[in-house]
Amino acid sequence: MSGAIGFIGLGVMGEPICRNLMRKSGQPVMAFDLAQEPMARMAADGATAANSVADVVGGSEIVFLCLPSAGHVSSVFEGEAGLLQSVRGGHTVVDLGTSEVGLTRDFARRLAEKGAVWIDAPIARTRQAARDGTLSVMVGASPEHYARLEPLIRHFATDVTLCGATGAGQVTKILNNMVLFETVNALAEAVAIARHSGVEPKLLLETLSKGSADSFALRNHGMKAIVPGEFPLRAFSTEYALKDLSYALDLAAQAGLNPRGAALVRAIFEETIDKGMGGAYFPVIAKLIDAEESGN
Missing domain, CATH: 1.10.1040.10 (N-(1-d-carboxylethyl)-l-norvaline Dehydrogenase; domain 2)
Structure with a gap:
């Protein structure tokens, strides 16, 4: 997989996950968060600080989301400058948060209509595990999409499980x-x-x-x-x-x-x-x- 990795959500878990991706993948990372402090830290470490969700999507083929709730995911997904309006065919969006199953499947259906892929890959374990790159990740995806994504997830997780089709990870x-x-x-x-x-x-x-x-x-x-x-x-x-x-x-x-x-x-x-x-x-x-x- 080549090109920049997009990352939206630099909170308690997102920031160390993003840092592990950047350091271990050898690929450029474009990051975005509404809070300026983690953005500044990631930029100091070598990430590109994006100005918006649309900037992240426009500059990457795969976008990771690490947001606190389904409400936050929905706010990133919807709207004139949201994910749904910005994605193009071939994009992959990976949700690392825990979210409602029906909403997850709805997002996947709507992205599929645009030729893009939504993968649920919620994370488990602690903040220290996020720092150490030893998280557990439960993935809902097709075997083909899982095979493409797993090497990236392995940069921040030691246990990665394909649980089934879309929603099974959630x-x-x-x-x-x-x-x-x-x-x-x-x-x-x-x-x-x-x-x-x-x-x-x-x-x-x-x-x-x-x-x-x-x-x-x-x-x-x-x-x-x-x-x-x-x-x-x-x-x-x-x-x-x-x-x-x-x-x-x-x-x-x-x-x-x-x-x-x-x-x-x-x-x-x-x-x-x-x-x-x-x-x-x-x-x-x-x-x-x-x-x-x-x-x-």
Whole structure:
């Protein structure tokens, strides 16, 4: 694949992903974000700072999007200077965010009418993984398009999975997050019960990590957030978690299913947001179970 790589969205995850693409691919990168600070940092590292979405599309054949929500993706997609108006035949647009499945398939259909391709490739893992280039990416695409795209994704991910046709990457990522959220809630409950039963929370999770209860969520969200009571802003917020969980529950409703565990965690997220903690890292739900978990 030759030519410039376009990249739209230089947030907490997007900036390090874009930097890895630029450093490892050997291809020029044209980047755009509404915030000037990450634009300046990327330009200092060698990227071309674009003035608009249309500039990025006009200067590249493949465009990566790393945006916070489906609403942000829609705002980039629509409009006189948006993706839909700017793309031409042969363009490929890759959405790295987590988005609603029906919207993803609608975007793909509308781009296909112009001879362009929409690929869903939502990312998983942490900010540090984005910096290290060790993300997991779940792709919804044809085998042919996947084969063309995978080498680029490998510049910022160590695990890349073709999950099926358009939308399958989003389905897989949405369900990944659903399981994560339910696991973090279970960890918060376990930590609270342990603390009030005479077992030190850090020792509890270290011990659980040696047995069948071990998980990525335990070692990261449990040990690094719930035990120390650290729930920073500009991490994956409760509001974003609620958004993703709502996508999973929408899929369940469409299938005629009633996932009661996920519905319970949605109610917990909603209560957390009502208490003014919507912007905090989502394991902050631990505060609803036991105020001592936040260090108070």
